[in-house]
Amino acid sequence: MLPADVPALWLRDNCACPDCRDPLTGQKLFQITDLPEHLTVDAVRPLADQDGWELVWAPDGHVSRYTAAWLAQPAQPDPRTxxxxxxxxxxxxxxxxxxxxxxxxxxxxxxxxxxxxxxxxxxxxxxxxxxxxxxxxxxxxxxxxxxxxxxxxxxxxxxxxxxxxxxxxxxxxxxxxxxxxxxxxxxxxxxxxxxxxxxxxxxxxxxxxxxxxxxxxxxxxxxxxxxxxxxxxxxxxxxxxxxxxxxxxxxxxxxxxxxxxxxxxxxxxxxxxxxxxxxxxxxxxxxxxxxxxxxxxxxxxxxxxxxxxxxxxxxxxxxxxxxxxxxxxxxxxxxxxxxxxxxxxxxxxxxxxxxxx
Amino acid sequence: MLPADVPALWLRDNCACPDCRDPLTGQKLFQITDLPEHLTVDAVRPLADQDGWELVWAPDGHVSRYTAAWLAQPAQPDPRTxxxxxxxxxxxxxxxxxxxxxxxxxxxxxxxxxxxxxxxxxxxxxxxxxxxxxxxxxxxxxxxxxxxxxxxxxxxxxxxxxxxxxxxxxxxxxxxxxxxxxxxxxxxxxxxxxxxxxxxxxxxxxxxxxxxxxxxxxxxxxxxxxxxxxxxxxxxxxxxxxxxxxxxxxxxxxxxxxxxxxxxxxxxxxxxxxxxxxxxxxxxxxxxxxxxxxxxxxxxxxxxxxxxxxxxxxxxxxxxxxxxxxxxxxxxxxxxxxxxxxxxxxxxxxxxxxxxx
Incomplete structure (x- = not known):
């Protein structure tokens, strides 16, 4: 199951689809202000090919995919502290x-x-x-x-x-x-x-x-x-x-x-x-x-x-x-x-x- | 009069005599830990040539001179903020x-x-x-x-x-x-x-x-x-x-x-x-x-x-x-x-x- 307490805006900001991230540079293509004001998850489906979830967002119908492995990654420590x-x-x-x-x-x-x-x-x-x-x-x-x-x-x-x-x-x-x-x-x-x-x-x-x-x-x-x-x-x-x-x-x-x-x-x-x-x-x-x-x-x-x-x-x-x-x-x-x-x-x-x- | 509330250690750390500061580079020649632990002002005399004071320190007898103009300088603002x-x-x-x-x-x-x-x-x-x-x-x-x-x-x-x-x-x-x-x-x-x-x-x-x-x-x-x-x-x-x-x-x-x-x-x-x-x-x-x-x-x-x-x-x-x-x-x-x-x-x-x- 997708963990219940994952903030919607964080998930969406990390969408890795080619509309959200430039496939060549990996750079994010949208601004945080481009995302709908009241973003909610309309549907969750398991990924067919690996452990993870496909989400359909409301109100804009955008589709994002997240693997369980990516969700479970720990925070990157700051190597300078x-x-x-x-x-x-x-x-x-x-x-x-x-x-x-x-x-x-x-x-x-x-x-x-x-x-x-x-x-x-x-x-x-x-x-x-x-x-x-x-x-x-x-x-x-x-x-x-x-x-x-x-x-x-x-x-x-x-x-x-x-x-x-x-x-x-x-x-x-x-x-x-x-x-x-x-x-x-x-x-x-x-x-x-x-x-x-x-x-x-x-x-x-x-x-x-x-x-x-x-x-x-x-x-x-x-x-x-x-x-x-x-x-x-x-x-x-x-x-x-x-x-x-x-x-x-x-x-x-x-x-x-x-x-x-x-x-x-x-x-x-x-x-x-x-x-x-x-x-x-x-x-x-x-x-x-x-x-x-x-x-x-x-x-x-x-x-x-x-x-x-x-x-x-x-x-x-x-x-x-x-x-x-x-x-x-x-x-x-x-x-x-x-x-x-x-x-x-x-x-x-x-x-x-x-x-x- | 030398203002009463000027911290002694600050004054001494800012001594500009040639034993304290290298005359050529202006760099400080002593460490803060080199200064006596219980530093006090033993004597204060007005400067002869300008508005200011000559201080004799106890216990080490070091002599420092400060002009009133230097003492009155405002703090340097941080230009990056x-x-x-x-x-x-x-x-x-x-x-x-x-x-x-x-x-x-x-x-x-x-x-x-x-x-x-x-x-x-x-x-x-x-x-x-x-x-x-x-x-x-x-x-x-x-x-x-x-x-x-x-x-x-x-x-x-x-x-x-x-x-x-x-x-x-x-x-x-x-x-x-x-x-x-x-x-x-x-x-x-x-x-x-x-x-x-x-x-x-x-x-x-x-x-x-x-x-x-x-x-x-x-x-x-x-x-x-x-x-x-x-x-x-x-x-x-x-x-x-x-x-x-x-x-x-x-x-x-x-x-x-x-x-x-x-x-x-x-x-x-x-x-x-x-x-x-x-x-x-x-x-x-x-x-x-x-x-x-x-x-x-x-x-x-x-x-x-x-x-x-x-x-x-x-x-x-x-x-x-x-x-x-x-x-x-x-x-x-x-x-x-x-x-x-x-x-x-x-x-x-x-x-x-x-x-x-």
Missing amino acids: EDAKQLWGSAADLADRLPEADWTAYREDDAVRLRMLEAVARLGFCLLRDVPLRDGQVQEVARSFGYVRETNYGTQFEVRVEERPNNLAFTNVAITPHTDNPYRDPVPTLQLLHCLVNDAEGGDSGLVDGFAAAAALREGDPAAYAALTGTPVPFAFRDDTTELGAHRPLIATDPVGRVNEVRFNNRSLGTLRLPAAQTEAFYAGYRAFARLLLDPARQLDFRLNPGDCLVFDNTRLLHARTAFARGGARHLQGCYADLDHLFSTMAVLGRKEAQPC | EDAKQLWGSAADLADRLPEADWTAYREDDAVRLRMLEAVARLGFCLLRDVPLRDGQVQEVARSFGYVRETNYGTQFEVRVEERPNNLAFTNVAITPHTDNPYRDPVPTLQLLHCLVNDAEGGDSGLVDGFAAAAALREGDPAAYAALTGTPVPFAFRDDTTELGAHRPLIATDPVGRVNEVRFNNRSLGTLRLPAAQTEAFYAGYRAFARLLLDPARQLDFRLNPGDCLVFDNTRLLHARTAFARGGARHLQGCYADLDHLFSTMAVLGRKEAQPC
């Missing part, structure tokens, strides 16, 4: 194993590639080894699953000591855990860092799971969590040719309260101007969240060696580097990309069919 | 005038360029005239204020009738008002459409202010508004090589409830799977919002002629086109870009100084 992630609060949670693969295997074997992209989706990062030491290779890595996002830093940027840096990333000082470009909206959702040279004393790398820290904050200090999710914060970046700003909470949630983005960057947090009580609540929350994020126990430490390319989710993971001796040679090339196409490539690699009819 | 926009519910609200400029004037005169970019920020769009009829010129327009966002549709796309379209945009059918790529996250925040040929009967263009419609919905049907802002909706796009999805509400609000994004596209709304009561509430809201958005009275109608390039905010405005005769020649080139750099270019063009000290 904490619910779809494997959170890790320390290196131990990863069993001290990095999700890693050799570049040649990644390029030639779809299963390896899928495993690496799934690691970015689930853990927030993967590490590709033996990536050729070529200028611009980092963009090739990005193009293996998506598109490079160009910004004022270029299509790629050089992470090394510069004479007149516009950003502390381009010096030899330690950089505490942070997300990149919080002053940008849309923020780059992926970052890639490809190590070409690392002969420096120091200059090690670290990653922190911001979603895990946000969950810990919600658990341990609900007032702090509420202050951070509820307060848009101005982030700012400014140099001679650029002036970027974004107003976003440190912890962003979707409409049903699931964490889907963390922004944390002491260097570019701008000036909050709110009534005193709200300011104090925000700063108490900010300090509590920072204590969690900057706790060395949360940080996965490793060293990027020449040929290593780190791919990570900039909406979730914070990254850091230790200081290094000014004379030491260290050169990474980085670029930004976006998660949407990484997920698309994952889906196409792992394609399975599940259509309404 | 409805509060910063001039909403228009009909062409009449625009006094039937399009924000437009000649391409040569736009390129050569900073004031004209600033006026056009401000129109995009404030009204959601501008129209550039006499843009050279060159292949790829639309990307030149994007580069005049920012960066092209490459997607599966390329760095640019051709809007004309195709033999095997993967999207109804590339046919001659009417396209009702919609936002582009709602199945993408991050969504392209700007779209550009450059008309090269329009000899077709039909093929006219329309724009609708989605923020104005959202505000009208909130006013007229609060339950519908609550259902839409509170329900993440799966949007989906799929072809042979791509499979994109995003779970986003039709009306997105920031943490303090201001509208900052509208997504509306009947073609790519996927299958919502929620309990019956929530599904019914969503569909009632969806129909109510669609009625507002598709009301011809809300639509600004115009015709793109060869040389016209429309630049519009894809997080706010819906765009539409009427059907055209299949034999008629119509060819637009489009590309995506992002608002962050449009705002940066605006800020740099209109730069004024306002630093804490």
Whole structure:
């Protein structure tokens, strides 16, 4: 039997007949306002060829077909929220194993590639080894699953000591855990860092799971969590040719309260101007969240060696580097990309069919 | 006198001394957790050279200086929310005038360029005239204020009738008002459409202010508004090589409830799977919002002629086109870009100084 409580308008909106959906593109051909105001089911007949139902609609006589299998499908989870992630609060949670693969295997074997992209989706990062030491290779890595996002830093940027840096990333000082470009909206959702040279004393790398820290904050200090999710914060970046700003909470949630983005960057947090009580609540929350994020126990430490390319989710993971001796040679090339196409490539690699009819 | 209720931690976090902020990059050099736990003001002295105060902090003896002018600065509004926009519910609200400029004037005169970019920020769009009829010129327009966002549709796309379209945009059918790529996250925040040929009967263009419609919905049907802002909706796009999805509400609000994004596209709304009561509430809201958005009275109608390039905010405005005769020649080139750099270019063009000290 067709379940009694299935809303009529939902059923009709999902009609897959060729009048309702373009057979070539799968796109819906009608507007929700084109459907009759008082839509009811006039008749239900079992499908002849499979388990399911053919419905005749009143008042317009339209006919729709639904299989039982399609009706029973579960909701698609949102892969961008904490619910779809494997959170890790320390290196131990990863069993001290990095999700890693050799570049040649990644390029030639779809299963390896899928495993690496799934690691970015689930853990927030993967590490590709033996990536050729070529200028611009980092963009090739990005193009293996998506598109490079160009910004004022270029299509790629050089992470090394510069004479007149516009950003502390381009010096030899330690950089505490942070997300990149919080002053940008849309923020780059992926970052890639490809190590070409690392002969420096120091200059090690670290990653922190911001979603895990946000969950810990919600658990341990609900007032702090509420202050951070509820307060848009101005982030700012400014140099001679650029002036970027974004107003976003440190912890962003979707409409049903699931964490889907963390922004944390002491260097570019701008000036909050709110009534005193709200300011104090925000700063108490900010300090509590920072204590969690900057706790060395949360940080996965490793060293990027020449040929290593780190791919990570900039909406979730914070990254850091230790200081290094000014004379030491260290050169990474980085670029930004976006998660949407990484997920698309994952889906196409792992394609399975599940259509309404 | 220094106002009594200014939170100490806020003041200290905004210290602009060279130990706290890098003089070259303006970036903050300390972490919030580096500041003493029980920070108090030990002494306040008036500044010698201007209206303001020098503070000595306890327990660490750090000295900070703040001008009265900096303290009195108002909060920076978030330019991406409805509060910063001039909403228009009909062409009449625009006094039937399009924000437009000649391409040569736009390129050569900073004031004209600033006026056009401000129109995009404030009204959601501008129209550039006499843009050279060159292949790829639309990307030149994007580069005049920012960066092209490459997607599966390329760095640019051709809007004309195709033999095997993967999207109804590339046919001659009417396209009702919609936002582009709602199945993408991050969504392209700007779209550009450059008309090269329009000899077709039909093929006219329309724009609708989605923020104005959202505000009208909130006013007229609060339950519908609550259902839409509170329900993440799966949007989906799929072809042979791509499979994109995003779970986003039709009306997105920031943490303090201001509208900052509208997504509306009947073609790519996927299958919502929620309990019956929530599904019914969503569909009632969806129909109510669609009625507002598709009301011809809300639509600004115009015709793109060869040389016209429309630049519009894809997080706010819906765009539409009427059907055209299949034999008629119509060819637009489009590309995506992002608002962050449009705002940066605006800020740099209109730069004024306002630093804490």
